[in-house]
Amino acid sequence: MITVEKALKIVRDNVVDFGIEEIPLSESINRVLKEDWRTDRDLPPYDRVTMDGIAICFDSFEKGSRVFTVEGIAAAGMPQQTLQDKATCLEVMTGSILPNNCDTVIRYEDLDIQNNQAHITIENIRCQQNVHFKGQDRSQNDLIVSKNTIISPAEIGVGASIGKALVKVARLPKIMVISTGDELVKIDEQPLAHQIRRSNVYRILTTLQDYNIQADSDHINDKPEEIRTKISRYLQDYDVLILSGGVSKGKFDYIPQIMEELGVQKLFHKIKQRPGKPFWFGQKEGCTIFALPGNPVSSFMCMQRYFRAWLAWSQVGEVPSPPFAVLQEDVFFKPDLTYYLEVKISYSSDGKILATPKKGNGSGDLANLSNADAFMELPRGRNDFSAGEVFPIYWYR
Amino acid sequence: MITVEKALKIVRDNVVDFGIEEIPLSESINRVLKEDWRTDRDLPPYDRVTMDGIAICFDSFEKGSRVFTVEGIAAAGMPQQTLQDKATCLEVMTGSILPNNCDTVIRYEDLDIQNNQAHITIENIRCQQNVHFKGQDRSQNDLIVSKNTIISPAEIGVGASIGKALVKVARLPKIMVISTGDELVKIDEQPLAHQIRRSNVYRILTTLQDYNIQADSDHINDKPEEIRTKISRYLQDYDVLILSGGVSKGKFDYIPQIMEELGVQKLFHKIKQRPGKPFWFGQKEGCTIFALPGNPVSSFMCMQRYFRAWLAWSQVGEVPSPPFAVLQEDVFFKPDLTYYLEVKISYSSDGKILATPKKGNGSGDLANLSNADAFMELPRGRNDFSAGEVFPIYWYR
Numbered sequence: 001m002i003t004v005e006k007a008l009k010i011v012r013d014n015v016v017d018f019g020i021e022e023i024p025l026s027e028s029i030n031r032v033l034k035e036d037w038r039t040d041r042d043l044p045p046y047d048r049v050t051m052d053g054i055a056i057c058f059d060s061f062e063k064g065s066r067v068f069t070v071e072g073i074a075a076a077g078m079p080q081q082t083l084q085d086k087a088t089c090l091e092v093m094t095g096s097i098l099p100n101n102c103d104t105v106i107r108y109e110d111l112d113i114q115n116n117q118a119h120i121t122i123e124n125i126r127c128q129q130n131v132h133f134k135g136q137d138r139s140q141n142d143l144i145v146s147k148n149t150i151i152s153p154a155e156i157g158v159g160a161s162i163g164k165a166l167v168k169v170a171r172l173p174k175i176m177v178i179s180t181g182d183e184l185v186k187i188d189e190q191p192l193a194h195q196i197r198r199s200n201v202y203r204i205l206t207t208l209q210d211y212n213i214q215a216d217s218d219h220i221n222d223k224p225e226e227i228r229t230k231i232s233r234y235l236q237d238y239d240v241l242i243l244s245g246g247v248s249k250g251k252f253d254y255i256p257q258i259m260e261e262l263g264v265q266k267l268f269h270k271i272k273q274r275p276g277k278p279f280w281f282g283q284k285e286g287c288t289i290f291a292l293p294g295n296p297v298s299s300f301m302c303m304q305r306y307f308r309a310w311l312a313w314s315q316v317g318e319v320p321s322p323p324f325a326v327l328q329e330d331v332f333f334k335p336d337l338t339y340y341l342e343v344k345i346s347y348s349s350d351g352k353i354l355a356t357p358k359k360g361n362g363s364g365d366l367a368n369l370s371n372a373d374a375f376m377e378l379p380r381g382r383n384d385f386s387a388g389e390v391f392p393i394y395w396y397r
Numbered sequence: 398m399i400t401v402e403k404a405l406k407i408v409r410d411n412v413v414d415f416g417i418e419e420i421p422l423s424e425s426i427n428r429v430l431k432e433d434w435r436t437d438r439d440l441p442p443y444d445r446v447t448m449d450g451i452a453i454c455f456d457s458f459e460k461g462s463r464v465f466t467v468e469g470i471a472a473a474g475m476p477q478q479t480l481q482d483k484a485t486c487l488e489v490m491t492g493s494i495l496p497n498n499c500d501t502v503i504r505y506e507d508l509d510i511q512n513n514q515a516h517i518t519i520e521n522i523r524c525q526q527n528v529h530f531k532g533q534d535r536s537q538n539d540l541i542v543s544k545n546t547i548i549s550p551a552e553i554g555v556g557a558s559i560g561k562a563l564v565k566v567a568r569l570p571k572i573m574v575i576s577t578g579d580e581l582v583k584i585d586e587q588p589l590a591h592q593i594r595r596s597n598v599y600r601i602l603t604t605l606q607d608y609n610i611q612a613d614s615d616h617i618n619d620k621p622e623e624i625r626t627k628i629s630r631y632l633q634d635y636d637v638l639i640l641s642g643g644v645s646k647g648k649f650d651y652i653p654q655i656m657e658e659l660g661v662q663k664l665f666h667k668i669k670q671r672p673g674k675p676f677w678f679g680q681k682e683g684c685t686i687f688a689l690p691g692n693p694v695s696s697f698m699c700m701q702r703y704f705r706a707w708l709a710w711s712q713v714g715e716v717p718s719p720p721f722a723v724l725q726e727d728v729f730f731k732p733d734l735t736y737y738l739e740v741k742i743s744y745s746s747d748g749k750i751l752a753t754p755k756k757g758n759g760s761g762d763l764a765n766l767s768n769a770d771a772f773m774e775l776p777r778g779r780n781d782f783s784a785g786e787v788f789p790i791y792w793y794r
Contacts, residue, residue, distance in 0.1 A: 025584065025599065026599060026602060026603070029603040029606055039764075041588075043762075043763075043764055044593075044761060045588070045590070045593060046590060046591060048761060050692075050759065050760075050761060052645055052646040052647035052648070052650070053646075073648060075579065075619070075647075075648065075649050076578055076579055076580040076619075076647075076649070077578065077579025077580035077581075077591065077592065077618075077619070078579070078591060079589070079590070079591050080590070080591060091648065093647040093648060093649060093650075094645055094647055094691065094692070095578060095580050095593075095642075095691060096580070096591075097590075097591045107646075108646045109646075132758065132759065132761045132762075136758050136762075137757070137758050137761075137762045137763075137764050137765065138764050144764050144767070145767055149767075150794070152603075152767075152793060152794035153599075153600045153601075153603040153604045153697070153793060153794075154600070154697075154766035154767045154769070154793065154794065155767050156596075156599045156600055156603045157596040157597070157599055157600040157693055157697070157763050157766060158596070158763060158764055158766070158767050159584075159599075160584050160594055160595060160596035160599040160600075161593065161594050161596040161693075161763055162594075163584055163585065163586075163587075163594060164584070165584045165585040181473055181474065181492060182472065182473055182474025182475070183473040183474035183492050183493070184474075187422065187556075187557050187560055187561070187562045188560065188562040189560075190560075191438075191442070192476070193442070193443060193476070193477070193494070194443060194474065194475060194476050194477060194493075194494045195474065196441075196442060196492075196558065197557055197558050197559075197560060198557060199553075199554040199555070199557035199558040200554070202422065202423060202550075202553045202554055202556075202557040203550045203551070203553055203554040203557075204550075205423060206423070206426040206549075206550040206553045207550045209426055221474075222472070222473075222474070245492075248449055248491055249449040249450075249504075249505045249506075250449035250472075250473075250490035250491055251449070251470060251472070251488065251490060252472050252473070252490055253449070253490075294491065294492060295447075295491070296554055296558075300550070300551075300554070321744065322744075323744040323750070324744055324745070324746055324747070324748045325748050326747075326748040347718065347719075347720040347721055347750075348721070349721055349787065350721070350749075350787055351721045351722055351723040351749045351750055351751075351787040352747075352748045352749050352750075353720070353744075353748055353749075353750060354748075360534070361529065361533050361534050362447065362529065363447075364441060364445060364447060364529045364534075365440075365529075365534045366440075366534075366554050366555060366558055367436075367440055367534050367535050367541050367555055368534065369551035369554060369555070370541070370542055370546075370549075370551045370552050370555050372551070390746065390747055390748040396549065396550060396551065397547070397549035397550075397551065
């Protein structure tokens with residue numbers, strides 16, 4: 001049985017590069033960028049007017065001019081206009097190119113325009129005001145978004161503006177999610193007295209949807225031959241298998257043994273943690289296997305803590321540091337295990353993240369997950385955790 | 398020009414109920430539940446064994462018995478077994494029903510089994526240990542997830558376990574996202590010197606994907622007749638129109654006037670805020686119109702602050718309180734406007750959310766959005782904001 005730290009190190013040492021694919025920008029949200037983005041033009045690409053009003057040559061204003069004849073108009077989308085006479089002005093619209101011979105824009109709010117004469121009604125005019133100058137944000141060929149960035153709407157906008165109709169992103173693994181256990185029936189079946197409905201696979205499948213991963217799923221009964229045949233095929237067809245159940249000490253927990261028979265390298269089995277102690281992790285050639293415990297809270301916790309970290313290390317190269325939250329109640333936990341406590345998150349008005357324990361009735365209490373928002377990681381080697389102490393949290397909503 | 402508070406009140410007063418639809422559970426992630434979920438059975442539905450080992454009658458242990466003949470086995474998925482002789486035991490697997498005449502489970506780790514005799518190797522055995530009793534988490538017909546909950550993987554698991562193959566959720570609005578502005582060209586076009594590529598619509602469309610909304614999009618040039626014809630049709634065909642551009646003081650900012658001509662009720666135009674001052678909001682019969690400013694930072698900020706709030710009020714009935722973060726640098730802001738400052742978020746080891754300003758070059762600086770994670774709301778009526786002060790943040794990644 002290994003520590004959480006050791007398990008995470010092994011997970012990190014066994015990341016997989018799934019390569020790169022090119023997809024439409026509009027489908028790339030939440031994906032990991034695998035190219036550096038550089039600007040194809042200066043940003044802005046021209047001296048861009050930022051207010052509706054008039055453009056003048058500041059020199060005229062400085063020399064005392066307060067009334068300017070309107071010579072014409074420069075709209076957004078028009079080629080650059082030219083002010084012919086520096087004593088006059090051009091009306092300019094937000095987004096248009098600043099006309100030649102102009103350097104300053106005065107907004108309509110500070111003007112009184114009558115009979116084609118623009119009277120400036122305030123004295124506080126600065127040279128070059130209300131112009132967003134060419135290259136002010138970025139120069140052509142500047143690095144604008146780095147490789148390994150997770151694409152948010154902000155990057156989508158940048159990509160659009162620099163013409164990235166297609167973007168190179170990390171390919172996502174092809175994943176099969178498998179539940180095992182003879183007691184499990186389908187959602188739409190009426191379980192007998194000794195049966196329950198499958199729920200782990202659905203929690204896992206929808207967690208994967210955060211990454212735009214549409215995984216396949218299957219259920220295998222506790223029959224060694226059936227498990228062997230199906231796993232053998234899935235090892236060939238998928239990049240990742242996520243199993244739940246069959247990894248503990250029970251007579252029908254066939255998974256570790258069958259994995260060994262199929263030539264899968266066991267990387268670890270059992271972690272000093274609660275929930276999730278029986279987690280089994282292995283690899284065979286291109287396929288990585290997360291064989292999670294069958295208890296609903298256990299399998300879900302392992303997804304949040306280990307699968308997410310493995311995917312981030314595989315795709316981004318690093319896992320972001322988790323937030324820390326302030327424990328709101330004393331907690332006593334006796335076993336010498338890292339304890340993943342279910343917590344409800346709230347925010348204080350002084351900028352803190354608060355974590356209120358929702359202990360529930362152990363790793364079988366799937367309903368309790370709905371009362372909480374995150375797992376708080378309480379370290380091994382202590383039994384008492386006091387209100388006011390701060391520990392990392394792993395959010396699941 | 399109205400305040401942010403007044404604008405939000407108007408947004409709240411103009412929510413729309415889009416009704417309810419029934420969809421498969423596996424597609425319901427991030428949707429808003431529109432039915433109360435009650436347990437169809439006790440949870441757990443039977444006295445559920447939580448460890449692999451043996452089940453005994455504790456009475457025998459208490460009377461001194463430490464060796465138990467193994468009578469048989471109870472696997473998960475088997476109907477309930479019965480212990481025939483209280484001096485013996487049954488092997489039991491995690492997830493199985495506790496056999497009749499048993500009340501206590503001893504795990505394999507605390508046993509030595511040889512020749513069908515299970516020797517208990519520890520003395521610290523509690524009656525009823527390692528059993529998750531019927532109804533311990535919830536009783537049949539208990540409220541387990543409430544109407545208006547946003548469905549996370551935790552609720553997906555609950556729904557699966559209580560047999561909700563189909564779930565009632567708030568119907569999402571049908572949305573059209575429209576950019577206007579003659580200077581805009583498509584992503585895959587090479588812009589001329591006075592042109593730029595469209596980016597606002599992509600930022601907006603991918604923000605909507607957070608809600609599983611696949612919106613349509615269009616671009617309309619600054620031609621009043623074209624705007625009138627298209628908007629007129631879209632008002633009929635969509636629940637929501639989100640426009641960007643054409644709402645300011647420019648000569649070609651036709652949107653407010655055309656909306657009026659088409660009988661759209663203006664609910665407000667212009668808010669005391671930066672960015673996003675020219676935001677126009679209106680409604681006509683079933684259609685709600687967010688006419689956002691054309692500047693990229695402005696339109697994006699209005700989406701995060703106003704559209705998200707409107708959708709949450711429409712679907713959930715309330716908007717969650719935003720987190721507060723600690724400003725990391727002094728900020729000076731002169732105008733008498735609410736200031737939405739772009740900030741980069743990090744976490745301190747004492748449980749705080751930290752916000753580092755990324756001011757950028759104003760509302761046209763779309764590249765700067767990629768340097769930040771959130772908008773921090775700095776209130777009107779002040780010019781100086783000090784490092785260490787705490788303000789609400791609106792996350793966009």
